Amino acid sequence: MFNNGQQTRKLAVDCQWLHRTLAIGDSNDPYRMLCTHIIRNGENCVGPFLENLETDCLLWEASERFQKNQQK
Ligand code: SF4
DSSP: OEETTEEOOOOGGGBTTEEEEEOTTOSSSOEEEEEOSTTTTTSBOOOOOSTTOOOOOTTOOBOHHHHHHHHO
16 A cells, blocks of 8 residues: 555554454453454454564555554
């Protein structure tokens, strides 16, 4: 994806459909990365959530926070 002539890295953490939450009662792995896109509503995000590895998810869209950071 390109934005203002600069290449945009599509990191799953910057997707507008990502909802990060905690699973109460799961002390082993309480962190949840859920997708709120209508197609995947409620399922786990496909990720990955490793630093600087882009997602290949075709539903990815830039979050508002990400867009504001791009304008700086
Ligand atoms: S599955 Fe795709 S659309 Fe959903 S939060 Fe993850 S990257 Fe975004």
